[in-house]
Structures are given as structure tokens and as C-alpha cells.
Amino acid sequence: MKTRDEMLKKMLEDLEIGYLDPDIYHILQALFRRKESFPASSCSGRITVVDALMPWHRKASTVIFKKHSAVEEGEIYFILRSSPPISRLWLVATGPIFHISALTLREATSILKIAREAGMKHSGILSISKRGIFVELKTGIRVTNLLKSGSFVVEDIHEVVRVVNEALAEGKNRLARFYALLTASQKSA
Amino acid sequence: MKTRDEMLKKMLEDLEIGYLDPDIYHILQALFRRKESFPASSCSGRITVVDALMPWHRKASTVIFKKHSAVEEGEIYFILRSSPPISRLWLVATGPIFHISALTLREATSILKIAREAGMKHSGILSISKRGIFVELKTGIRVTNLLKSGSFVVEDIHEVVRVVNEALAEGKNRLARFYALLTASQKSA
Numbered sequence: 539m540k541t542r543d544e545m546l547k548k549m550l551e552d553l554e555i556g557y558l559d560p561d562i563y564h565i566l567q568a569l570f571r572r573k574e575s576f577p578a579s580s581c582s583g584r585i586t587v588v589d590a591l592m593p594w595h596r597k598a599s600t601v602i603f604k605k606h607s608a609v610e611e612g613e614i615y616f617i618l619r620s621s622p623p624i625s626r627l628w629l630v631a632t633g634p635i636f637h638i639s640a641l642t643l644r645e646a647t648s649i650l651k652i653a654r655e656a657g658m659k660h661s662g663i664l665s666i667s668k669r670g671i672f673v674e675l676k677t678g679i680r681v682t683n684l685l686k687s688g689s690f691v692v693e694d695i696h697e698v699v700r701v702v703n704e705a706l707a708e709g710k711n712r713l714a715r716f717y718a719l720l721t722a723s724q725k726s727a
Numbered sequence: 728m729k730t731r732d733e734m735l736k737k738m739l740e741d742l743e744i745g746y747l748d749p750d751i752y753h754i755l756q757a758l759f760r761r762k763e764s765f766p767a768s769s770c771s772g773r774i775t776v777v778d779a780l781m782p783w784h785r786k787a788s789t790v791i792f793k794k795h796s797a798v799e800e801g802e803i804y805f806i807l808r809s810s811p812p813i814s815r816l817w818l819v820a821t822g823p824i825f826h827i828s829a830l831t832l833r834e835a836t837s838i839l840k841i842a843r844e845a846g847m848k849h850s851g852i853l854s855i856s857k858r859g860i861f862v863e864l865k866t867g868i869r870v871t872n873l874l875k876s877g878s879f880v881v882e883d884i885h886e887v888v889r890v891v892n893e894a895l896a897e898g899k900n901r902l903a904r905f906y907a908l909l910t911a912s913q914k915s916a
Contacts, residue, residue: 592894594867626890647855662851662863666836674851678783682871690886697879701815705781 540639542576549577559606561710562634565717569638571724574645578637578672583679583709585609585702586630589623593630593682600624608703614695618686627686631702633679633709634658634716640671649673652723656716677712681705731765731828738766748795750899751823754906758827760913763834767826767861772868772898774798774891775819778812782819782871789813797892803884807875816875820891822868822898823847823905829860838862841912845905866901870894 540548549566552558561582569577584606590599603617614629636653640646646663653661653675660676683698684690692698729737738755741747750771758766773795779788792806803818825842829835835852842850842864849865872887873879881887 592868592870592890592897594869643855650854662853663855664851665839666832666852679781680783680869680871681781681873682869683873684870684887684890687886687890690883693882694879697876698873701781701873701876708781 540578542570542639545576545578545639546570561606561713565636565713565720568717568720568724569636572645572649574642575638575640575649575673578639580636581632581634582606582713583634583706584632585706586632587614587617587685588628588630589625590628591625593628598625602627608706609699611695611699614685614699618691618695623686626684626688629681629683629685629698629702631679631681631705631709633677633705634675634713635677636675637664638673638675640673643671646671646673648723649675652719653716656719657712658716675716677709679705679709679712729767729828731759734765734767734828735759750795750902754825754902754909757906757909757913758825761834761838763831764827764829764838764862767828769825770821770823771795771902772823772895773821774895775821776803776806776874777817777819778814779817780814782817787814791816797895798888800884800888803874803888807880807884812875815873818870818872818874818887818891820868820870820894820898822866822894823864823902824866825864826853827862827864829862832860835860835862837912838864841908842905845908846901847905864905866898868894868898868901 559582562580566577566580584604586601587603588599589602638649650661650673658675658677660678662674663671664674665672681702685692748771751769755766755769773793775790776792777788778791827838839850839862847864847866849867851863852860853863854861870891874881
């Protein structure tokens, strides 16, 4: 597990290079202001195209497209017309996710309460050890749509693109609620 | 939160009525043998067809088909030919899930360790209160495939049916590993 200083340094480096997702910077800043916890990793929600047998596989899996904002039909058509996948092509939309390292159980449950209220209902404590409490904040937002598999190809991609963009937008709304509740709780603390 | 006796009674009632998923009974028995925890709810993994705007929505959402074993193309064709959905039709495959009520943090982390080893990597503690520690054991296995939405209909369902059946089978394999590790840990304890 990394320390707060290492994670803060990494965030500022990512910001400078332009790697940092602009939808998440203000939230990370608010999280770094907390005394008893800090963010270890995060994603504001994204749309990906994954070449894998199953979308949850990590081995023998390649992310061939990744975007933290709405996709256009042309982008997906371009991928479908490109060279055939090794395995299957999946169009995946996921909601925001945060990993938080907390020093105390009180802080872990406090963060979890804020996340739940913001609609991040799949949040929980992943591990408890001497080095800290590792918390995951997550929504149930997830669409995994088969794009190409064997002889199967989604022909009319208009609707699947619409759906993943809607899913992404729903995730960004929860993120906004999370930020509002987080800063409100810090003002009142 | 329900008590152990209430949950045990409910399981035995479900077993008698024939409601209990046969793939899960032996695992629930093993879990009820533990002294410091008991299962509060469970699912061995399933394939559903859901009529909803988004597959994670609970309001304005209807499960119109549910099966804990492999589906056949004919079953899905039948649904597609039936009356049009209110919203969108999703073909969803999910891996096994357990909710465990633990009396001690030691027991919660011990169960989590077994689940992680069995490949249930999305497991965690959902809440900690005076009444107990609520643990969720879950895999990352999840396919949500759009079947019908507006003018969009999956025409060639052969491949999507194959994929959800594969996903279900992967979940049942993890379930078997979980049972093996669970009983091994109880023999050695």
C-alpha cells in the first residue's frame, strides 16, 4: 500500500503530463483534504472497447479504446472496421470508482456513508490490516455489450452507443452528488 | 438484520417448497455450520431477462425471465417475439453472490480470505454496526447485453446466448472452488 505523499505526488505528476481525468481533479483535491484518509486510485467513469473472451478477464485482455466522455458512432464503426479481434469485442460503460486508504474504521465508515448517500451503493471495505483500511467506492453502473464475436457483429450501433453514453452520464451525475455531499460534510466537520 | 435462526428457518422452508436453488444448498449448509457467522441471502449465479431502462435500475424494472442454469436460444426467441417491452430488454448473466452476517471482524476477514482465494474478488464488508458485520461475497462476472431497445433488436441471438451460458458456467466453477476451500478450512479448524 502506498503512502499519502506518494499518491499526492502521483496525482500532481498526472495533472502536469495531462494524464489526469479533468472530471475527477476537484474530487481528489477534496479527498486529499481529509486528515484520516486519502485516495489511492480513481476513475470518473468511462467507456471502453475491450478485446477479451469475457469483459472481467484481465489476462489475455486488451483495452483497445478508452474515453472518459461520450463516444460517437463513428469511433465505434472505425474500430469494428479495423482488423478482427483476437477474441471478442465488448463495448463497456462503467460508473465512477475510488479506492480510499483510511487510517481508522471511523473514517472508513464515514466515507462509505457519504458514498452510499450519493448513490454509490456497491461500496465496501475490501481489506483491513495494520497498514490501513482499504475502501472501494463504486456504483452498480455497468453495461457490457457484445460488439463482435465469431460471426456475430452488432449491425445497428446507434442504439448501443446511445445506451453507453446514457450509462456514462448517469455515473457522472452520481459523481457530482458525491462531490456535493463530500464538501458539505467537510464544511460541517 | 435477521437472526441466524430466522435465516435457517427460511432456508428450510424454501427447500421444502422447492424454491431453493439446488446449486447452493450444500454451500449454505457449510456456511450454517460456522459458529461466528451465517448466510443472510445467496444466489448461485443466474441468467435473467430484465425490462428496464438500465440493468442496474430497481425502480421501473421487471425481471421477466430468470434461470439458474443454461438458457436455450428458443427461450430467448420466445421472449423477443412476445409483447414489446415497456423500456429496454437486457439479457443479463451474473456470478454467484452471498451476503454473510458475521459476529466478529476476525470471522469477516476469514470468510473474505476464502472468497478471494476462490476467485470472488469483488467481495467486501458492506457495513459494520452493533448488530454485526455485513459481508458481501461476489465475483466480477457480469454480462449485460442489450436485446431490444427502440428499433434495435439483436438478430442473431446464437452468440449472445452462448456468451451468457459461458459466463454462468464460469460463475458455477468459482462456486465449486468456494465450496472446496470453505469445507477444507472448516476441517482444519
